[in-house]
Amino acid sequence: MNKLLLKSVREYKxxxxxxxxxxxxxxxxxxxIPMEMAKIIDIGIAKGNLPYIIQRGLILVVMAMLALYFGVVAGRMAAVAAAGYAKNLRHDIFYRVQEFSFKNIDHFSTSGLVTRMTTDITNIQMAYxxxxxxxxxAPIMVVLSWFMTLVINPKIALLFLVVIPxxxxxxxxxxxxxxxxFVKVFDEYDILNNSVQENVNASRVxxxxxxxxxxxxxFHGISKYVYKLFTKAEGIVAWNSPVMQFVMYTVIxxxxxxxxxxxxxxxxxxxEMTSVLVYAMQIMMSLMMVTFVFVLIMIAEASTxxxxxxxxxxxxxxxxxxxVKEVLDGGIVFDHVDFSYAGEGGTLSLKNVNLSIKPGQTIxxxxGTxxxxxxxxxxxxxxxDVTKGSVKVGGIDVREYDLExxxxxxxxxxxxxxxxTGSIYENIRWGDENATDEEVERVCRLAQADGFVKEFPNGYNTMIVQGGNNVSGGQKQRLCIARALLKKPKILILDDSTSAVDTKTDALIRRAFREEIPDTTKIIIAQRVxxxxxxxxIIxxxxxxxxxxxxSQELLRTxxxxxEVYESQVKGGGDDE
Known part of the structure; x- marks a missing residue:
């Protein structure tokens, strides 16, 4: 476990x-216990001293009960500490991901992040x-058992000094x-999980x-490869047991x-011979425990x-x-903006963009694609973030704002x-968690969603399944528009968000925008003219x-x-209702 991850132990120290x-x-x-056993054999049994045997026998029972009690408490403490450590690690990873920009998230696949928060953390929890x-x-047992052996027979103690290293x-x-x-196995786990996730999400296709x-x-191909890697890793680890057994029986x-x-x-x-044999077994068993933990640590190291x-x-x-914590208005300025997903020196996706949008305008x-x-x-x-230039909102560079x-x-x-996953009410309230039912229904009317929602048996309490697969593409788009409107934003961006609705519904949504949110800057990306x-x-x-x-008229001339797009759609009948 490295120092960075151990910081997550926190309140479970x-x-x-x-x-x-x-x-x-x-x-x-x-x-x-073995020392007491030796005394019972050499003094009590050898001399036929029954009271001595009973006395030492009672001490043995007390020691055994105490050992059991301490073992149970230690096991409980270790389980609580490990479970708490895993909980904190999940918390830290999840919160870290929330701080990531899209560029950071691009470094990790979705399935890779899921594997880290499930399988990898479970591995670390078990190892911890x-x-x-x-x-x-193990170290305490080895040291104390060796010391007790040294007291009984120094020659045998020296034998252990050779064997243990x-x-x-x-x-x-x-x-x-x-x-x-093991490192490679968990990289392949990401691919395996991605295959499963992709298959489930695209099950209809x-x-x-x-x-x-x-x-x-x-799936079988990836699964078989993971099997081969694990078999190879476990095959190497399997040498632990025979090596241990060989050494143990040689020592005995x-x-x-x-x-x-x-x-x-x-x-x-x-x-004393009986005691030495017990101590030898304790030392060997402790070393076997170390081999078991070593396997877990090897797996956890890859996850770490x-x-x-x-x-x-x-x-x-x-x-x-x-x-800056306040956005004054929805004015937007792009000033000589260059942008590359790869950063400085990468291929530019945007080149020298200059653009000025006034508050309340519809853009x-x-x-083309x-x-x-x-x-x-x-x-x-x-x-x-831009690679060069600046983007200003409300007259201030977006990099100067508090992100939230x-x-x-x-x-x-x-x-x-x-x-x-949740009700329609809960989904819309992502825009404003404190919104009333009336406010939710109002934005749904603006987004032309109220009609189909009321047709559901449970209306706004209808449960949306994972991914929204129980509503159509057009219905999903309108619910998402309603959710965005509930925020009462200064800028509303629709990224091809009405492509799945008919042109009449699209026109009604745009009319609602003009009449209900005239001061909001509206930017609409569309394929339909x-x-x-x-x-x-129009840009x-x-x-x-x-x-x-x-x-539109100016662009038709210039x-x-x-x-070409206009003529292909209008003259070609692309917008016929």
Missing amino acids: KQSILAPFFVLLEVLMEVM MMSLRLLAR VLGGALIFIAKKAHPH VKSFVREGHEIDK LLLVAISGKSIAFGTMETG DRITGVLTEEPEMQPKENA GIIG GSSKSTLVQLIPRLY SLRDQVSMVLQKNVLF SSIEDADQ VLDEGEIVGIGT NEIYR
Whole structure:
């Protein structure tokens, strides 16, 4: 476990310290038991002293009960500490991800983040718990058992001094060989989880194209590769047990030989030999425990590296001191803006964009696929930062704003509409969690969603399933528009958000915008000319550059790209209702 991750232990430090403490007490009791057994054999049984046997027998029972009690308490403390540590780690990763910009999130796949918060943290939790219990127990047991053996027979104690380093070196060698394979396994887990997630999310497409067989084959291929990697890693780790067994039985044979000779010459008692054998077993079993924990630590080490990668990822957009917390109006200015997803020196998606939008204006954006329409609007709420130039909202560079304050005044209905599991009321209230039922229903009327919502048996209390798969594409778009309107933003951005509704509904939504939110700046990205034809200004984008700005009539006279789109849709019947 590295220092960064151990910071997440926090309020569970007490349990993390108490667990090894109670393990120490447990081990002390267990180490003293063989000495008492030796006394019973050499003094009580050898001399036929029954009262002595009963006295020492009672002491043995008390020691055993205390060892049991301390073991139970230590186990409980370790379990609480490990579960709490895992809880805090999940909290820290999740909160870290919330701070990420889109650029940061692009470094990790969705399935990769899910694996880190589930499988990887479970691996670390198990390794931490076993470390508190077994890794704390083994060294104490080895040292105390060796010391007790030294008191009984120094020759045998010297034998252990040779065996323990040899065995420890073998275990470390095995661990180093297996570790790279475990690292690769969890990278492949990300791919496996991504395959499952993709298949479930796109289940309708898979079934409609009858591609279940292809998806099964793809899953089996990845699953088989994970199996091979795990088998290879576990195959190396499997050497732990035979090595341990070989060493253990070799030690026992040597012990019997040395002890037998000592008993024959009268330098050692039978009870002492029994005690030495018990101590030998305790030392060997402790080392076996270490091998078990080593396997868990090897697996956890691979998970630790992956989690550390998330926690050390620096959020691209750091909060500024004295950041501006109030957006004055919805005015927008793009000043010589260049943007590249790869950062400085990368291929530019936007090139020298200069644009001025007045508060309350309705702006249409049109252009071919890949012309960077979505990229342009994502710079306004600072989902990405410009590579060169500046974007200003309300006369202030967006980088000077407090992010929460800025985004609270910019509502975006993204190209890919997302609804969450919960009722329609709960989904709309993402725009304002304190909104009344009447306010929710009002924005739904503006977004032309009220009609179909009331047709549901449970109306606004209808539950949306995961991904919003129980409503149509057009219904989902209208609910997302209603959610955005509930924020009462100064800027409303619709990124191709009415593509799934008919032209009549689209026109009603735009009329509601004009009449109900005249002071809100509205930016509409659309493929249909009819969706933006009545905008105050229309921006034509081509390969990341603005190649035309004006009203629909002006662009028909001056811009060939707009004229071609207009004629192909209007004259070709593309907008017929």
